[in-house]
Amino acid sequence: MMNPFEKSVENAWCPGCGNFFILKAMQDAFEAEGLRPQDVYVLSGIGQAGKLPHYINTNGFNGLHGRAFPAAFGAHVANPNMKIVINSGDGDSYGEGGNHFLHGVRRNIDILHLIHDNQVYGLTKGQASPTTALEQITTLQRTGVRNIPIRPLLLALSLGATFVARGFAGYREQLTELIRAGLHHRGYAFIDILQPCPSFNPVNTYAWYRENSIPLPEDHDPTDWEKALLLASREDKLHLGIFYQAESLTFLDRVKYLDGPLFKKKRTPRDIEKYFR
Amino acid sequence: MMNPFEKSVENAWCPGCGNFFILKAMQDAFEAEGLRPQDVYVLSGIGQAGKLPHYINTNGFNGLHGRAFPAAFGAHVANPNMKIVINSGDGDSYGEGGNHFLHGVRRNIDILHLIHDNQVYGLTKGQASPTTALEQITTLQRTGVRNIPIRPLLLALSLGATFVARGFAGYREQLTELIRAGLHHRGYAFIDILQPCPSFNPVNTYAWYRENSIPLPEDHDPTDWEKALLLASREDKLHLGIFYQAESLTFLDRVKYLDGPLFKKKRTPRDIEKYFR
Amino acid sequence: MKKTIHLIGPAGGGLNSIEEFLLPALQRKGYFFYAYRNVMSRVRGGSNRVTITFSSSPLRSFDEKADYLVLMGKERIEDALMHAKEGALFLVSTEEECTTHSVIRFPKEKLQEFSRHPGSLGLAALGTLFAMLGLGRSAIESIQKDSWTEDTLLANRGLAEYGFRLSESIPERADAPVSGTILGGNQALAIGALSGGLEYYSAYPMAPSTGIISFLSAVEEKEGIFVDQAEDEIAAVMSSIGAASAGAKAMTATSGGGFALMSEAVGLSAIAKIPLVIVNAQRPGPATGLPTHTAQGDLYQALGAAQGEFARVILAPGDIEECLYEANRALDLAWKYQVPVIILSDEHLSDSSVIMRPPDYRRLKNERYLAEQGSDYKRYDYNRISGGFKYPGYDESIILNDSHTHLEDGFYTESPDLTVRIQEQFLQVLEAIRADLEPPSYYGPPRPKTILIGWGSSKGVLKDVVDQTEGIGMLHFRHIYPLPIFDQTLIKSCRLINVEMNSFGQFGKYLRSEIGAEMDASILRYDGLPLSTTYVLEKLEKL
Amino acid sequence: MKKTIHLIGPAGGGLNSIEEFLLPALQRKGYFFYAYRNVMSRVRGGSNRVTITFSSSPLRSFDEKADYLVLMGKERIEDALMHAKEGALFLVSTEEECTTHSVIRFPKEKLQEFSRHPGSLGLAALGTLFAMLGLGRSAIESIQKDSWTEDTLLANRGLAEYGFRLSESIPERADAPVSGTILGGNQALAIGALSGGLEYYSAYPMAPSTGIISFLSAVEEKEGIFVDQAEDEIAAVMSSIGAASAGAKAMTATSGGGFALMSEAVGLSAIAKIPLVIVNAQRPGPATGLPTHTAQGDLYQALGAAQGEFARVILAPGDIEECLYEANRALDLAWKYQVPVIILSDEHLSDSSVIMRPPDYRRLKNERYLAEQGSDYKRYDYNRISGGFKYPGYDESIILNDSHTHLEDGFYTESPDLTVRIQEQFLQVLEAIRADLEPPSYYGPPRPKTILIGWGSSKGVLKDVVDQTEGIGMLHFRHIYPLPIFDQTLIKSCRLINVEMNSFGQFGKYLRSEIGAEMDASILRYDGLPLSTTYVLEKLEKL
């Protein structure tokens, strides 16, 4: 039987792009979790990653470059019964949308955030992204990148994220498991996904990621925040897996009087009579 | 003799505001460093802190809310001989301007960044800022803040800042020393300054800060990044002093062909002849 | 009878409290009023002014010149004289001489017997006003605040009592209280939005729009709505769009600088057909400009917000009452046509207060314009002009919201033909909205020689000008874009004068671009202060 | 002689390389050309089209219909027929039948003998074109790229050689090469800015403006300028302002969505009197719209960018040559008047290439308009209309740049009188700029019956239309705001038709608002494709 999240449309990604595996991992994870297409709402910005909502059979929102997070926040509060997933590029999420990342994380809203981290701007043809390595040569940075790259997991942890993981598009099964774990997490679940871009990132290839990534230490305790912080700050090796996970009040837990979708309550213009008494 | 950075204009800050001490500490530090008013360019956003360029006798730029950092970046690159200082509020720097903070820090440009962290929006009358404590009641957050506050020093460290310090407006001498050290630092110097706002922050008062702040441990080694990270993540006690300092290439070190102000080189329209040969 | 009080004093000097006690006291004794608060951009100090014009019959504007002036700070009588009517009475504590006017003095030493608070003169003057205006000693009972200690309460009532006795008390008024609620423009916008079903409100503080979020956050629990302070304006508008896309009725507000940041999202709302309501409470620009003053300088900003061309709506309420109705209409139109709606309010409306009677509830709507459940659904049916909205989870339909040129199911396309089709749909939607909007309201003689053309917050002033002149009528536009269909006979036959709070005469230009109407003269005010009857009359005379 | 080639194929299928080899080969053999690249918003696959019209005399536009069609991908001949002239020749590899046109077939198996690269058909077809157009076998030598291996080079030359032999070779042309440089609109804008002294360039990638930063970053070291990719458009514009405030000549560029984000800063530039140049390379909106297609839909966005009212300039170059001159002028005006200048370019200009002769250097300026050193300085002298700029460190003067309404030394003020004074200064500056701008250019018969009104990138097409019709003239505006002073005789006496790449007829509306001119008809194209001579002629006929 076909996975209910599959959709038969022409896909504009380049052959060999890591995005295909991320898409597949999502579809598998959603199905494994017993979700139905109408239960999920996938929001994105603009970029190659941002096209994903067009390629998956579920509710979607392909909005503005960098602005998926606040849209997802609004959608989540409007209807907490929807499973909200953000898919977006590294440029989209950490560059143009950096401020929303900064403030979205610290709300601990109960959503899943998947970042297609190809360490480059794909759709606009190869410029450096916030995760491109220092001194890497790109189509624009011809003498090399001059900015220290951000370390997404370190950043998420330092902002108080309650679920922080790293996956790799090339290890689809592990990624599917991470996505499932993220869906289970109650609160904000952040997964930075290493995603090769064969068209514009000749450095961070499938082989490179395989070479430079390692599993988290066997004995890693995902409730140990300080340990997670130090592992996330490492630049030599990219660990894969769940760095950190904690139970904590979610954003909506703090808005105690709300319960279910905002539109549940019947409202009429006469509700304002109280202001004229 | 009058400090050359003093300026006799009417000041609109509230009586008792911590900003007065920050202003004074800056003036003292600049003078102590032998700077002249024409050597310094102070840039700000909008807010109470943002008014500072009006109150100091040096070059100033009072621009848009949240946008001091990129303006300072441009000014620094245009003329690296100027001492560039950013003064701005916590809302301005971490809220509206969060994305510029995220990306400004990782450039390691040789400027001094002073944040007047009153943990509240002063000019707009008391709403929560990104550093207001969880559950604190404000003029807007009437049932308490719902977002986890950011930890500015932790954030700066995780972004690779090369000079990270915390000062307190109430300890003016220490603050002056921190500002001097920041001026000396080659690269991006970040000082988060605890600043009481008697008008709108009834929680974080002078007394509260005195109570809740302590000096860094005697034996603190400011070259120990991991230690700094853990100290900066503490929420129980606010340490004061230089958490971290490292020597590193500055942004302009990486732009090797540039040397001095951009406007130094004489240019004429005929410079473009080469494109028509 | 119409009188005007000016309360002048530093920020943080108790001005707001005095206004808070005075207005209800006036209302209780049968006075209507129009109050306007003109403050400086600072938290303490400086010189702020509250103007309260009151009368036993309803008011549409305030008078710039005062009968009573309460000087609470270091203001010099000399400066205040500019705003004093002949025979005005000054309530002051200074020793300054004033030979031209009557003065009641509140000696500092005397005040300090009661309290050392800088606002103490205000409270004493309040008592005096209570006496002189026939509000009665009992009004003193109304002076209280939850946040006050027992001591403060006693001191403040003592001050009022002392003030009361300083003046000869005229007999207490026996008029029935004016019924209604004291509202400012921001509250009226908020209540209007609530009447339209508002469920989600996100904004970033920016004067003069902040009053909306302050009001809404105070009632969020009671109303069961969600109110949030965003990290910036882009987040505010995007989360509103996100919430609307998921089924909630959402709104945001800001002023021009924040509106600039929101502008990209205006186009998203249009192409993705997700309803959006943005209030832009205008203040004088460019840039930071005059944060706490007023202007109508952002019409072209609203007309041009976002790249490309699409269906949008611009509404500009003419007074506080219209703030309520137009906010309701904004939500209705946004949801009916799935378009962005911009409300242009301004600091004048935000910082004015009047007594508003309950609205006509039959004029208020709260619809979602949803498609029927279960049917075969096209998110972007090219033939749909209004209605037919669905959101994820509404039924089993899969909803794809998209910001590109797209197929009817939301999948992106680059087809030239479909690009044209979508553009033409926008034009059709605009025509439908145009027919749904209301023509400008005319007020004045049946055969005027001159027409004053106004828009937004100047409606009351223009009506007052019409009443005080002859042969002059007023045409007031509160529905700006698309320009409603209206009878242009008067426009074609009369001398036209556009009256605006800006220096470019933006509405005049816009009207010319839309219907070719040529203004014969302009009355433009652009000093940060609201248009006033006196100002317009004076300029009219000089034309 | 005028012929048109269409190269059609998937993104990443070698289309760009073929264009890169063909254009210089044409130039060397004495052909002028006008090439336009129309691509889809994707990196691989889809169907892109490069149109190259070439001729032995200069060209102002490209033809939509082709004499030669190279089909490199899965395109079906049937679809391509729409763009084929009668008697056109197809160069294809498919087996499809085509009875109506001549076809040269490149069998897949044959091509694969040389290379399995998807672009191999293109290289073979290139060889064929070399033969048929008389570009000579020697042109095959020009086929090379630094990034190619020896094997690739051999294979590719072999393919071209094979293609060359497929057709009868016409005698090699003996014309002198066309002198000049192959430039697109983005390069011309970049070079124009460099001629004006550009020193600081910061931008965030966004089609179709990205070509500017790509060009500048490749020459930054050689030019000794600074080029930076910002974290977002707000940072790009703010760092440009920061750099300009500190003495550097700065510019930024984006497309409509990024321009929306930059718009708040436009007002900052104005009130703080810090020179700013922003290029908005327009693409079809709203929102993401059609990222790689073209439009003139952002005029009102530029007119309305930022809250409030102030002096701004809007320029819209008419062709690639004007891109260079107008970028130079933009920097000049921005620094002369210390105002924001917006250049409205578009995808059509960005993705076109022509051979440009060296500019007239005497028409280019590079001034800083600085105040004399050492003098008693007022940063915001209310009486200054132009010049007199100073930056920190320029001398001992202390410079305070401010975004509020301010005193002449930059200290904020809330004075109503000074608010008026500053607003009037803006109006005066606008008048000075207006007098500094150039009137629209007229082209056509001395006594036309009809005038085509155009602006921006359509200049070449309109001139071609004039040449192919009778009684029709063209009035082309490249200086948009403030509207230059010009002789309106023709406007008043002729039938007016605005020709624009949008559906609202924005320029027509704008002209009406400025001078009351009424358009009698409109020719509007809004399918994402550039205006073409054929399109305008067809529409003209139907009017």
Ligand SMILES: Cc1ncc(C[n+]2csc(CCOP(=O)(O)OP(=O)(O)O)c2C)c(N)n1
């Ligand atoms: C406001 C705005 N600025 C710029 C762009 C152009 N743009 C589209 S996608 C993109 C970057 C894509 O990079 P990333 O987010 O890493 O996604 P990827 O394509 O690599 O998946 C940019 C700059 C835009 N669409 N909108």
Ligand SMILES: Cc1ncc(C[n+]2csc(CCOP(=O)(O)OP(=O)(O)O)c2C)c(N)n1
């Ligand atoms: C674009 C924009 N949004 C909002 C504002 C309104 N505003 C001015 S200052 C300020 C916040 C000030 O807080 P902070 O930066 O902490 O400075 P403080 O006043 O506390 O020193 C806000 C929201 C503005 N001026 N511009």
Ligand code: SF4
């Ligand atoms: S450009 Fe890179 S990220 Fe984009 S689809 Fe192609 S391979 Fe994937």
Ligand code: SF4
């Ligand atoms: S409001 Fe607070 S921060 Fe602002 S001047 Fe007053 S005390 Fe200082």
Ligand SMILES: [Mg+2]
């Ligand atoms: Mg990317």
Ligand SMILES: [Mg+2]
């Ligand atoms: Mg603050």
